[in-house]
Amino acid sequence: DTAVSQTPKYLVTQMGNDKSIKCEQNLGHDTMYWYKQDSKKFLKIMFSYNNKELIINETVPNRFSPKSPDKAHLNLHINSLELGDSAVYFCASSQSGRTDTQYFGPGTRLTVL
Protein backbone atom coordinates (compact mmCIF):
# COMPACT_ATOMS: atom_id res chain seq x y z
CA ASP A 1 0.00 0.00 0.00
CA THR A 2 2.61 2.49 -1.20
CA ALA A 3 1.51 6.10 -0.72
CA VAL A 4 3.16 7.65 -3.79
CA SER A 5 4.37 5.29 -6.50
CA GLN A 6 6.26 5.90 -9.70
CA THR A 7 6.90 3.70 -12.72
CA PRO A 8 9.40 2.89 -13.91
CA LYS A 9 12.08 3.23 -11.22
CA TYR A 10 14.84 3.12 -13.82
CA LEU A 11 14.70 4.24 -17.44
CA VAL A 12 17.60 3.98 -19.88
CA THR A 13 17.01 5.30 -23.37
CA GLN A 14 18.67 6.80 -26.41
CA MET A 15 18.83 10.48 -27.30
CA GLY A 16 15.89 11.60 -29.39
CA ASN A 17 13.44 9.07 -27.98
CA ASP A 18 10.13 9.92 -26.29
CA LYS A 19 9.41 8.47 -22.86
CA SER A 20 6.84 8.71 -20.08
CA ILE A 21 7.00 8.41 -16.30
CA LYS A 22 3.84 7.63 -14.37
CA CYS A 23 2.92 8.66 -10.85
CA GLU A 24 0.05 7.59 -8.66
CA GLN A 25 -0.87 8.52 -5.09
CA ASN A 26 -3.40 6.79 -2.85
CA LEU A 27 -3.34 9.41 -0.08
CA GLY A 28 -6.43 11.25 -1.33
CA HIS A 29 -4.36 14.40 -1.92
CA ASP A 30 -5.49 17.09 -4.34
CA THR A 31 -2.08 18.43 -5.40
CA MET A 32 0.75 16.66 -7.20
CA TYR A 33 4.22 17.78 -8.22
CA TRP A 34 7.19 16.84 -10.38
CA TYR A 35 10.69 17.65 -9.15
CA LYS A 36 14.01 17.09 -10.91
CA GLN A 37 17.17 16.12 -9.02
CA ASP A 38 20.28 16.74 -11.08
CA SER A 39 23.67 15.05 -10.92
CA LYS A 40 24.73 17.37 -8.08
CA LYS A 41 21.67 16.28 -6.10
CA PHE A 42 20.00 19.66 -6.44
CA LEU A 43 16.21 19.43 -6.36
CA LYS A 44 14.00 21.81 -8.27
CA ILE A 45 10.27 22.01 -8.92
CA MET A 46 9.12 21.45 -12.49
CA PHE A 47 5.33 21.28 -12.42
CA SER A 48 2.41 21.18 -10.04
CA TYR A 49 -1.23 20.28 -10.51
CA ASN A 50 -4.08 21.04 -8.15
CA ASN A 51 -7.33 19.19 -8.83
CA LYS A 52 -6.07 18.42 -12.33
CA GLU A 53 -5.30 22.09 -13.03
CA LEU A 54 -1.74 23.18 -13.81
CA ILE A 55 -0.61 25.71 -11.19
CA ILE A 56 3.16 25.64 -11.50
CA ASN A 57 5.10 25.50 -14.71
CA GLU A 58 8.68 26.47 -14.03
CA THR A 59 11.08 27.30 -16.84
CA VAL A 60 11.06 23.80 -18.22
CA PRO A 61 11.59 23.06 -21.95
CA ASN A 62 8.30 22.42 -23.72
CA ARG A 63 9.59 18.95 -24.55
CA PHE A 64 8.32 18.13 -21.07
CA SER A 65 4.56 17.80 -20.85
CA PRO A 66 2.74 16.80 -17.69
CA LYS A 67 -0.71 15.27 -17.80
CA SER A 68 -3.11 14.72 -14.94
CA PRO A 69 -6.00 12.44 -15.90
CA ASP A 70 -7.41 12.62 -12.36
CA LYS A 71 -6.40 13.83 -8.91
CA ALA A 72 -4.58 10.59 -8.11
CA HIS A 73 -2.36 10.52 -11.19
CA LEU A 74 0.25 12.81 -12.69
CA ASN A 75 2.30 11.62 -15.62
CA LEU A 76 5.34 13.21 -17.21
CA HIS A 77 5.99 12.82 -20.91
CA ILE A 78 9.32 13.84 -22.37
CA ASN A 79 9.84 14.27 -26.13
CA SER A 80 13.13 14.21 -28.02
CA LEU A 81 15.21 13.27 -25.00
CA GLU A 82 18.59 14.99 -24.60
CA LEU A 83 21.68 14.03 -22.63
CA GLY A 84 20.97 16.84 -20.16
CA ASP A 85 17.63 15.28 -19.26
CA SER A 86 19.47 12.55 -17.36
CA ALA A 87 18.42 12.99 -13.74
CA VAL A 88 16.21 11.56 -11.03
CA TYR A 89 12.59 12.66 -11.33
CA PHE A 90 10.46 12.72 -8.21
CA CYS A 91 6.72 12.85 -7.99
CA ALA A 92 5.18 14.24 -4.79
CA SER A 93 1.71 14.90 -3.48
CA SER A 94 0.08 16.99 -0.78
CA GLN A 95 -3.31 18.08 0.44
CA SER A 96 -3.76 21.81 0.04
CA GLY A 97 -4.37 23.62 3.27
CA ARG A 98 -2.37 24.93 6.14
CA THR A 99 -0.29 21.83 6.80
CA ASP A 100 0.19 20.51 3.28
CA THR A 101 3.34 18.50 3.71
CA GLN A 102 4.58 16.95 0.50
CA TYR A 103 5.16 13.21 0.34
CA PHE A 104 7.53 11.91 -2.29
CA GLY A 105 7.58 8.89 -4.53
CA PRO A 106 10.67 6.68 -4.84
CA GLY A 107 12.02 8.57 -7.84
CA THR A 108 12.74 7.54 -11.43
CA ARG A 109 16.35 7.53 -12.53
CA LEU A 110 16.42 8.53 -16.20
CA THR A 111 19.60 7.92 -18.14
CA VAL A 112 19.86 9.25 -21.69
CA LEU A 113 22.65 7.72 -23.77
Add this chain to the structure above:
Amino acid sequence: AQTVTQSQPEMSVQEAETVTLSCTYDTSESDYYLFWYKQPPSRQMILVIRQEAYKQQNATENRFSVNFQKAAKSFSLKISDSQLGDAAMYFCAYRDRSNTGKLIFGQGTTLQVKP
Protein backbone atom coordinates in the same frame (compact mmCIF):
# COMPACT_ATOMS: atom_id res chain seq x y z
CA ALA B 1 12.93 35.27 -4.73
CA GLN B 2 13.25 32.92 -1.84
CA THR B 3 16.49 31.01 -1.41
CA VAL B 4 17.69 28.27 0.92
CA THR B 5 21.36 27.77 1.78
CA GLN B 6 23.04 24.81 3.42
CA SER B 7 26.66 25.78 3.92
CA GLN B 8 27.91 22.37 5.06
CA PRO B 9 28.30 20.00 2.09
CA GLU B 10 29.44 17.18 4.41
CA MET B 11 29.30 16.45 8.12
CA SER B 12 30.32 13.47 10.20
CA VAL B 13 29.34 12.33 13.66
CA GLN B 14 30.26 9.47 15.94
CA GLU B 15 27.50 6.98 16.67
CA ALA B 16 25.51 8.01 19.78
CA GLU B 17 26.79 11.59 19.58
CA THR B 18 24.86 14.73 18.61
CA VAL B 19 25.22 16.66 15.37
CA THR B 20 23.69 19.89 14.09
CA LEU B 21 23.06 20.64 10.43
CA SER B 22 22.75 24.28 9.42
CA CYS B 23 20.25 25.96 7.12
CA THR B 24 19.57 29.60 6.37
CA TYR B 25 16.92 31.02 4.10
CA ASP B 26 15.89 34.31 2.63
CA THR B 27 12.30 35.47 2.28
CA SER B 28 10.21 38.59 2.64
CA GLU B 29 7.20 36.54 3.75
CA SER B 30 6.14 36.37 7.39
CA ASP B 31 4.20 33.11 7.24
CA TYR B 32 5.77 30.03 5.71
CA TYR B 33 6.85 26.47 6.40
CA LEU B 34 10.26 24.91 6.77
CA PHE B 35 11.13 21.25 6.40
CA TRP B 36 14.00 18.84 6.72
CA TYR B 37 13.98 15.86 4.39
CA LYS B 38 16.32 12.87 4.56
CA GLN B 39 17.52 11.09 1.43
CA PRO B 40 19.33 7.81 2.18
CA PRO B 41 21.20 5.88 -0.54
CA SER B 42 17.87 4.33 -1.55
CA ARG B 43 17.10 7.90 -2.82
CA GLN B 44 13.66 7.96 -1.18
CA MET B 45 12.85 11.43 0.16
CA ILE B 46 11.67 11.06 3.75
CA LEU B 47 10.18 13.88 5.80
CA VAL B 48 12.10 14.30 9.03
CA ILE B 49 10.51 17.34 10.64
CA ARG B 50 8.33 20.34 9.85
CA GLN B 51 8.15 23.83 11.35
CA GLU B 52 5.47 26.44 10.81
CA ALA B 53 6.86 29.95 10.97
CA TYR B 54 4.01 31.34 13.06
CA LYS B 55 4.80 28.85 15.82
CA GLN B 56 7.55 30.03 18.13
CA GLN B 57 8.04 26.61 19.69
CA ASN B 58 10.73 24.52 18.05
CA ALA B 59 9.49 21.30 16.46
CA THR B 60 10.66 17.96 17.85
CA GLU B 61 10.31 14.43 16.51
CA ASN B 62 11.96 11.84 18.75
CA ARG B 63 15.74 12.27 18.32
CA PHE B 64 15.31 15.10 15.81
CA SER B 65 14.74 18.70 16.82
CA VAL B 66 15.12 22.08 15.20
CA ASN B 67 16.41 25.44 16.31
CA PHE B 68 14.20 27.92 14.48
CA GLN B 69 15.42 31.50 14.66
CA LYS B 70 12.92 33.52 12.61
CA ALA B 71 14.65 36.88 12.89
CA ALA B 72 17.96 35.38 11.83
CA LYS B 73 16.23 33.25 9.16
CA SER B 74 17.98 30.19 10.46
CA PHE B 75 16.60 26.65 10.73
CA SER B 76 19.10 24.09 12.01
CA LEU B 77 18.47 20.39 12.58
CA LYS B 78 19.84 18.64 15.66
CA ILE B 79 20.14 14.86 15.64
CA SER B 80 20.69 13.37 19.07
CA ASP B 81 22.03 9.89 19.82
CA SER B 82 23.05 9.46 16.18
CA GLN B 83 22.50 6.03 14.69
CA LEU B 84 24.08 4.35 11.68
CA GLY B 85 20.73 4.56 9.92
CA ASP B 86 20.87 8.35 10.11
CA ALA B 87 23.59 8.39 7.45
CA ALA B 88 22.04 10.14 4.47
CA MET B 89 21.81 13.40 2.60
CA TYR B 90 19.68 15.96 4.43
CA PHE B 91 17.81 18.71 2.63
CA CYS B 92 16.37 21.84 4.14
CA ALA B 93 13.32 23.15 2.29
CA TYR B 94 11.11 26.24 2.36
CA ARG B 95 7.53 26.68 1.31
CA ASP B 96 5.46 29.84 1.43
CA ARG B 97 1.69 30.01 1.80
CA SER B 98 0.92 30.81 -1.82
CA ASN B 99 -1.26 28.48 -3.84
CA THR B 100 1.71 27.11 -5.72
CA GLY B 101 3.05 25.29 -2.68
CA LYS B 102 6.38 24.58 -4.32
CA LEU B 103 9.28 23.53 -2.13
CA ILE B 104 12.56 25.40 -2.50
CA PHE B 105 15.45 23.20 -1.47
CA GLY B 106 18.92 23.84 -0.17
CA GLN B 107 21.95 22.15 -1.70
CA GLY B 108 21.93 19.31 0.82
CA THR B 109 24.32 18.10 3.53
CA THR B 110 25.74 14.59 3.45
CA LEU B 111 25.89 13.13 6.95
CA GLN B 112 28.30 10.32 7.72
CA VAL B 113 27.83 8.34 10.94
CA LYS B 114 30.94 6.60 12.23
CA PRO B 115 30.59 3.42 14.32
